[in-house]
Amino acid sequence: MEKKRVLEKVQGCPLKRRKIDQSSSPDKEQTDKIFSGYQVFVLSAGLGKARTDIFNKQLSKQGAEVCQRYNQRVSFVIVDEKMTSERFLKITNISQDDFTSGNAVVVKANWLSTCLSEEKVINTSEFELFIDFRIKDNEKPGKGTVNDTEAKETTKKTFSEVGETKNVAKVGARTKSPKKTKEEVGYDSDDSNYVPSDEDGGEAEMEEAGERSTSNQSTPTTSPTKLPRGNWVCAKPSTSQSVNLNEHITEKLEVLMNAYKNTKDQWRALGYRKAIGALKSHPRAVTTWEEASAIPGIGSRLADKIAEIVQSGHLRKIDHICQGEEAKILDLFNNIWGVGPTVAQGFVQLGYKTLEDVRTKAKLNKQQQIGLSHYYDFLDRMPRDEAAEIGKLVEDATKEFNPNFVCTTCGSFRRGKKTCGDVDVLISHLDGHSHKGILFKLLEKLHSTGFLTDDLIKVEERGEQKKYMGVCRLPGENRK
Incomplete structure (x- = not known):
């Protein structure tokens, strides 16, 4: 032939x-x-x-x-x-x-x-x-990168394809992370398909409590009142579905959600957040428009986007919303710990385009300086066994003060995730009061051993704070 x-x-x-x-x-x-x-x-x-x-x-x-x-x-x-x-x-x-x-x-x-x-x-x-292979040989930091000296001093993992690491240890009585900055509420949008529900009040209250944790005001360790009915995470058993069967969809919607957050369009961001939560908890993989639109909290417009992702593996709106130069710069700056949408937009208006611009020109507070020096590390996630090691180290140090203290590693670790963005440790005592006052002593000890390297929340010796956030480093050679 x-x-x-x-x-x-x-x-x-x-x-x-x-x-x-x-x-x-x-x-x-x-x-x-x-x-x-x-x-x-x-x-x-x-x-x-x-x-x-x-x-x-x-x-x-x-x-x-x-x-x-x-x-x-x-x-x-x-x-x-x-x-x-x-x-x-x-x-x-x-x-x-x-x-x-x-x-x-x-x-x-x-x-x-x-x-x-x-x-x-x-x-x-x-x-x-x-x-550009010159990056490998160039000792000077490129634009938007952390220099070699800072990289050696950093307390985290370098990026790996298997998992991303962020060794931020949080020790205290509450496990909800505080928001980086207070975010303004925007206007409603027909793109969000958002319907208010009783879930929003509880979450907003937790966010406000997280922001107040940076002050010297105390937050209660327990609440004697019964929680209102709602879709509370703590009310769901840890044995429930832990696998996101629609990850290929939710990761795309999260890109749009974060883009709207970066521009302070909070109503749209909230609509996407609720849809993402519904998809993550859905017991089946969504394969059609009809399946998507039948899920509570997902309207026709979001169903259109979900169907597009299922069919092509991509969402064109991401190109429209996120591919502009300003959107990319806003995303870069919003990922600095301690910088929110308002501050990030301020950086853009001042003409900053890279992390190097922020480092050399911007006036940063202590938390923002820490967030910038550990920029790439804070974006990474740590493997589960590393989170367990951090939790065990905190537990051992705590029990040196009193062997009856109870330390529970919470958050994504307790929910069985394979990787963790941070480590939440809850310290308590069976009698309900003996754990009071332990926080400052424990932090002092962990600082003296070199385990804690940076404080994201300051705790005073005679203060009544119940929560701490900081950066940690595991002991040993070349540990993160």
Whole structure:
């Protein structure tokens, strides 16, 4: 049977030779198998397992050879939209020789989503991530990065594809994290499909209590009054569903939720937050518009977005809302611990564009300075066994004062999560009062051993604070 060779080229990627059988239909092959002849590697860091699986499945359907790791025959490396050159090199640990000897093009995931949507391999130029190997050799910090000296002094883990770490230990009588700054309530929006419920009052009250924890006012350790009825987290058994069957959907909606938070559009953010909670607790994976719209708290507009995510693995509104330069800068600044939407917008109005601008030009308070110095570490999550080790260390130190103290590691650890953003430790005593006054003594001890390195909330010796937040470091060589 006669064959003919066809040369194909996509801008930024190598020529690919592919044999086409003249007896078959070229039009049908190009329509049904747009990635035929290409090897593609999807880097899951930042994309999440669910979205990575969707991409790999769609690539295989479209004729691509899906690679589980980078090799020199790879044509495209698909990365998260927020991936940076520095982070890419840190995750893959690829050498310049290996990379340049190959012909791979590193492209953002929205390129792949667009290809799948348009059913053709589109130009990569607008989606390419330039990989700068000078970062590895340059001792000076790049824009938006923490310098090497700070990186050595930091108390956290470096980013890994397996899990992200943030070793912030919180010891006290309450387990709800305080908000970084007080956020203003915006206006209602028809985009949010939000319907007020009795859940909101309780959560708002907890947020206000979290903000007051930075002052010297005390918060009660127990409440003698019965909690009002509602969808309280503490009322749900830890044995209930712990796996989010709709993670590939909720992670996209969370991007929009955070974007609205960054611009102080709190009603929309609240609508998305409630929808995300409903999807996380839904007992089945949502696969159709009808299933999504039937879930309480999700209206037709949100159902449209969910259906789009299910079908394409992407949400175009994210490109519209989050891809502008100002949106990216706001997201960068809002991730500084202690900086909220108002302060972040102030930085933008002053012309700041990078973390280096904030470090050298902005007037920061103590908490913001700590948040900036540990910027990337605070965004990471720690593995469960590391959270358990931190909780055990706090428990051992506490029981040196009184062996009858009860220490419970709460939060995401108690809910059985595989990774934790921080560690919440609740200290109590069976008699209900002997634990009073222990907080300052315990913190003094943990500081003296080098376990606690920074205070995010100041506790006075004769103060009546019941909550503490700080940064910790596990003992030992090269520990985080």
